[in-house]
Amino acid sequence: MEQTTILKLSGLSKKFDSRTAVDHISLEIREGEIFGLLGPNGAGKSTTLNMVCSLLKPTSGSIEVFGMDAAKSMKQIKQRIGYIPQDLAIHGNLKAWENVELFTSLYGIRGRELRDAVDESLEFVGLLDRRGSYAKTFSGGMKRRLNIACAIGHKPDLMIFDEPTVGIDPQSRNFILEKIKEANAKGATVIYTSHYMEEVEAICTRIAIMDNGRIIATGTREELARLVTDEKPEKVTLEEVFLTLTGKKLRDYAGGEG
């Protein structure tokens, strides 16, 4: 069954001075997928996603989201994307609900609809009972969840999670993974980056492995496993695939960000 393409990257590159962070990648993500972008530190995952959200201008190549050219229709595209940044983007001196209200309102949602959206988002990440607390009083895991709540109030069709589970405990992590599946079941397409294999294995329907700015393999878990072994692909872990494909050397030795 052929599904609509949500995101299409063609020959996308990004150079910072002389360093090439993203090197001619092409990728298609279809509606209803939970697409995992896997790669070591400094592979270029965040850079790629930043270009999709128009935080960075591509050096070359094109991005198409919801069938629209990102260079031309960015405003309409942004309206339908929920971007959960790798760095927490919340005001510590605002209360939980105020943070969610602030970011949700930026998508043009007002009044009663806004109030409902705030409560729904907080409920979704399990922070409704702490809605009146200042974000600065939250634990790391709670902040992560609040960060997510801030990006889902406008009911995006495409949700982009940039390492939403760094530095949090297994319970919070499972909670977030469950929630991502739940959002996906409700119809959102999800892009998920991480360097935790088990997470990607657990939730992603399709996976791309990125290294040194390139996509070195794309496919379902089984398809990837078949790349490294001919027999019993179900016995091969994603980690083995990953290490076989990317090698065992430390990747960001050249000064990549952590």
Added chain:
Amino acid sequence: MILIKNNFKLMLRCKPIALILIVMIMVTGMLSAVFHDLMTDHLDFDGFELGYSFTQGCIFEPIKPVLENIGKENGIKLIQLTDGSAQHAVQSGAADVFAEFNNDGCTVYSADDHQIEASVVEMIVSSILSGASDVEIRDYLTENKIDVQPMPDSQMYYTIAYTVYFVWCAMIVLGVVTSSENKNKIGARFRTTPVSSLSIYLSRFVPSAVVITGLIFLGAVICTALFDIAWTQVALTALILLLGCVASAALATVLFSLIRNVILCVVLGYCLLMFWGFFGGSFCPYMWAPWADTIRDYSPIYYMTRSLVELNTNGSSQFTLPAVIILCGMSVVCIPLGMAAVRFGKEN
């Protein structure tokens, strides 16, 4: 609008902001106390005694009551001598300065250590005499009296100076929001949303203007109560302060939208403010400042302070119009500049 509302909350929740108010009141109190004696010393001719005499049938005799009036209002003690020479009166110390009127005019005598008082007397007398040959002496003199600038007391002066000075602290207020945005990379997060540059601009400009206006007016009211200031031109004073707050917020928004580095902005803003305040009379009253006039012409603080001082002592000031024009001009320039800076920042 939610963005404005939330930035407003961020500012109000930043307790150090209240320090602006406290510092403003403390500095006003301290400086007006320190300069109190100095200002009264220079303003009143304290203990200065003017002897005078008219020759028999002198045509200038009718000015006597006017002279006495001027003396009374300016703390000059008048002693009329009907006999004896002027020289003797000065030498014996009966008077610090002596004015001897005859039909040709007036001669002023003084000892070496009363040169300043002598020149004051000369000034008064020469303006009296230059208009004294006709019957309208009285009218001329009344006019002349207005020319003598009433001076503010040190409390009024420093209340005005520091209210004006702290008007320019909108930068600090906006710095609160900007540093919170920077710390949490919220600027980048905004760019992933379809929010317009105008909304972002307004979310910086409006709350900083409102908060600084609130602080300044609250501060002015507290100083008024504390130091017993009698404002005579309340409406114009409020107008100038309000325009100042708007200009200050507009300036702060340009600065912070161009340079997202809070520390750099604060350093730049602080230097600018030092310069403006130094030449504009915030630290040492502009009346005494020997600076070249051309330098202080570049300080909006000078125009605001001088205008407010004169408005509230004299009732009117030639500096009011320039002050209003400068402040409006700053807003007119800074607002579009700020919007452009926000748009530029969004794209890069």
